[in-house]
Amino acid sequence: MNLCCNTAKVEWHKIVWFSNCIPRHAFVLWMAMQNRLSTQDRIAIWKPNDVMQCAFCKQCLDSIEHLFFTCVFSIDVWKEMQKMLSVNMSFSWRSVVEELYRLPNNNNIWSIVRRLVFGVVVYFLWLKITGFEVKESKTVKEVEDKRNVEIQRRKSRIVSNSLVV
Ligand SMILES: [Zn+2]
Numbered sequence: 001m002n003l004c005c006n007t008a009k010v011e012w013h014k015i016v017w018f019s020n021c022i023p024r025h026a027f028v029l030w031m032a033m034q035n036r037l038s039t040q041d042r043i044a045i046w047k048p049n050d051v052m053q054c055a056f057c058k059q060c061l062d063s064i065e066h067l068f069f070t071c072v073f074s075i076d077v078w079k080e081m082q083k084m085l086s087v088n089m090s091f092s093w094r095s096v097v098e099e100l101y102r103l104p105n106n107n108n109i110w111s112i113v114r115r116l117v118f119g120v121v122v123y124f125l126w127l128k129i130t131g132f133e134v135k136e137s138k139t140v141k142e143v144e145d146k147r148n149v150e151i152q153r154r155k156s157r158i159v160s161n162s163l164v165v
Helices: 023-033 040-046 064-070 072-085 093-102 109-130 140-164
Strands: none
Touching: 023 109, 064 072, 064 093, 064 109, 072 109, 093 109
Protein backbone atom coordinates (compact mmCIF):
# COMPACT_ATOMS: atom_id res chain seq x y z
CA MET A 1 0.00 0.00 0.00
CA ASN A 2 1.38 3.35 -1.02
CA LEU A 3 0.54 6.06 1.52
CA CYS A 4 2.20 8.76 -0.48
CA CYS A 5 -0.05 10.21 -3.14
CA ASN A 6 1.60 10.96 -6.43
CA THR A 7 -0.81 13.61 -7.52
CA ALA A 8 -0.05 16.47 -9.84
CA LYS A 9 1.40 19.62 -8.34
CA VAL A 10 -1.20 22.38 -8.29
CA GLU A 11 -0.35 25.83 -9.57
CA TRP A 12 -1.72 27.63 -6.53
CA HIS A 13 0.39 25.87 -3.90
CA LYS A 14 2.60 28.94 -3.33
CA ILE A 15 -0.46 31.00 -2.43
CA VAL A 16 -1.23 28.60 0.41
CA TRP A 17 2.07 27.06 1.53
CA PHE A 18 5.08 29.31 1.98
CA SER A 19 7.71 29.70 4.66
CA ASN A 20 5.88 32.50 6.50
CA CYS A 21 2.41 31.00 6.27
CA ILE A 22 0.37 30.41 9.41
CA PRO A 23 -0.27 26.67 9.36
CA ARG A 24 -3.87 26.70 10.65
CA HIS A 25 -4.77 29.45 8.16
CA ALA A 26 -2.99 27.61 5.35
CA PHE A 27 -4.83 24.39 6.19
CA VAL A 28 -8.28 26.00 5.95
CA LEU A 29 -7.24 27.82 2.78
CA TRP A 30 -5.92 24.58 1.31
CA MET A 31 -9.24 22.88 2.10
CA ALA A 32 -11.14 25.80 0.54
CA MET A 33 -8.94 25.77 -2.58
CA GLN A 34 -9.91 22.16 -3.13
CA ASN A 35 -13.58 22.81 -2.29
CA ARG A 36 -13.30 20.43 0.65
CA LEU A 37 -14.81 22.60 3.37
CA SER A 38 -18.17 21.36 4.59
CA THR A 39 -20.22 24.09 3.02
CA GLN A 40 -23.97 23.75 2.75
CA ASP A 41 -23.95 23.21 -1.00
CA ARG A 42 -21.81 20.08 -0.40
CA ILE A 43 -23.84 18.92 2.63
CA ALA A 44 -27.09 19.32 0.67
CA ILE A 45 -25.94 16.58 -1.69
CA TRP A 46 -26.22 13.93 1.03
CA LYS A 47 -28.81 15.69 3.21
CA PRO A 48 -31.16 17.16 0.59
CA ASN A 49 -34.12 17.70 2.93
CA ASP A 50 -32.31 19.84 5.48
CA VAL A 51 -33.24 23.49 5.42
CA MET A 52 -30.01 25.46 5.35
CA GLN A 53 -29.08 29.04 4.75
CA CYS A 54 -26.00 31.19 4.99
CA ALA A 55 -25.43 32.16 8.61
CA PHE A 56 -24.31 35.63 7.58
CA CYS A 57 -27.05 36.83 5.24
CA LYS A 58 -29.73 34.12 5.67
CA GLN A 59 -30.59 34.36 1.98
CA CYS A 60 -29.27 31.18 0.35
CA LEU A 61 -27.16 28.05 0.83
CA ASP A 62 -23.59 28.81 1.57
CA SER A 63 -20.80 27.65 -0.70
CA ILE A 64 -17.14 28.48 -1.08
CA GLU A 65 -17.96 31.21 -3.58
CA HIS A 66 -20.83 32.61 -1.53
CA LEU A 67 -19.13 32.46 1.88
CA PHE A 68 -15.91 34.03 0.84
CA PHE A 69 -16.89 36.42 -1.94
CA THR A 70 -20.54 36.98 -2.80
CA CYS A 71 -22.16 37.16 0.64
CA VAL A 72 -22.81 40.76 1.71
CA PHE A 73 -20.93 40.13 4.97
CA SER A 74 -17.84 38.79 3.20
CA ILE A 75 -17.86 41.59 0.65
CA ASP A 76 -17.73 44.12 3.49
CA VAL A 77 -14.78 42.26 5.05
CA TRP A 78 -12.90 42.18 1.73
CA LYS A 79 -13.62 45.86 1.09
CA GLU A 80 -12.07 46.75 4.45
CA MET A 81 -9.06 44.55 3.69
CA GLN A 82 -8.61 46.18 0.31
CA LYS A 83 -8.66 49.62 1.90
CA MET A 84 -6.02 48.56 4.44
CA LEU A 85 -3.78 47.01 1.78
CA SER A 86 -4.48 49.60 -0.94
CA VAL A 87 -5.22 46.86 -3.46
CA ASN A 88 -8.13 46.36 -5.80
CA MET A 89 -9.34 42.79 -6.14
CA SER A 90 -12.40 41.32 -7.75
CA PHE A 91 -14.96 39.47 -5.69
CA SER A 92 -14.80 35.94 -6.98
CA TRP A 93 -12.86 32.99 -5.66
CA ARG A 94 -11.45 32.06 -9.04
CA SER A 95 -10.37 35.54 -10.06
CA VAL A 96 -8.72 36.28 -6.70
CA VAL A 97 -6.77 33.02 -6.89
CA GLU A 98 -5.78 33.81 -10.48
CA GLU A 99 -4.73 37.34 -9.52
CA LEU A 100 -2.68 36.08 -6.58
CA TYR A 101 -1.12 33.39 -8.74
CA ARG A 102 -0.13 35.91 -11.42
CA LEU A 103 1.58 38.19 -8.91
CA PRO A 104 5.09 37.25 -7.76
CA ASN A 105 4.93 34.72 -4.93
CA ASN A 106 8.33 35.14 -3.35
CA ASN A 107 9.89 36.47 -0.13
CA ASN A 108 9.10 40.09 -0.94
CA ILE A 109 7.26 41.56 2.07
CA TRP A 110 4.19 42.55 0.01
CA SER A 111 3.98 39.12 -1.53
CA ILE A 112 4.00 37.60 1.94
CA VAL A 113 1.49 40.12 3.32
CA ARG A 114 -0.88 39.60 0.37
CA ARG A 115 -0.91 35.83 0.87
CA LEU A 116 -1.15 36.11 4.66
CA VAL A 117 -4.14 38.44 4.40
CA PHE A 118 -5.89 36.11 1.96
CA GLY A 119 -5.33 33.18 4.35
CA VAL A 120 -6.38 35.16 7.42
CA VAL A 121 -9.62 36.40 5.87
CA VAL A 122 -10.59 32.95 4.62
CA TYR A 123 -9.68 31.41 7.99
CA PHE A 124 -11.66 33.89 10.09
CA LEU A 125 -14.68 33.88 7.80
CA TRP A 126 -14.69 30.10 8.05
CA LEU A 127 -14.39 30.20 11.85
CA LYS A 128 -17.18 32.75 12.02
CA ILE A 129 -19.49 30.68 9.83
CA THR A 130 -18.77 27.46 11.69
CA GLY A 131 -19.26 29.15 15.04
CA PHE A 132 -15.90 28.25 16.47
CA GLU A 133 -14.78 30.68 19.10
CA VAL A 134 -11.55 32.44 18.41
CA LYS A 135 -9.53 32.95 21.54
CA GLU A 136 -9.55 36.68 21.95
CA SER A 137 -6.26 38.36 22.45
CA LYS A 138 -5.95 40.70 25.37
CA THR A 139 -7.06 44.25 24.90
CA VAL A 140 -4.59 47.08 25.17
CA LYS A 141 -6.24 48.08 28.46
CA GLU A 142 -5.73 44.58 29.92
CA VAL A 143 -2.07 44.59 28.87
CA GLU A 144 -1.57 48.07 30.33
CA ASP A 145 -3.27 47.11 33.59
CA LYS A 146 -1.08 44.02 33.92
CA ARG A 147 2.03 46.09 33.15
CA ASN A 148 1.05 48.73 35.74
CA VAL A 149 0.56 46.05 38.39
CA GLU A 150 4.01 44.66 37.59
CA ILE A 151 5.57 48.15 37.75
CA GLN A 152 3.93 48.77 41.16
CA ARG A 153 5.18 45.42 42.40
CA ARG A 154 8.75 46.21 41.30
CA LYS A 155 8.60 49.70 42.84
CA SER A 156 7.42 48.33 46.17
CA ARG A 157 10.16 45.67 46.05
CA ILE A 158 12.80 48.36 45.41
CA VAL A 159 11.42 50.53 48.22
CA SER A 160 11.34 47.61 50.68
CA ASN A 161 14.88 46.56 49.69
CA SER A 162 16.16 50.13 50.19
CA LEU A 163 14.56 50.27 53.65
CA VAL A 164 16.30 47.04 54.68
CA VAL A 165 19.76 48.31 53.73
ZN1 LIG B 1 -24.51 34.90 2.86
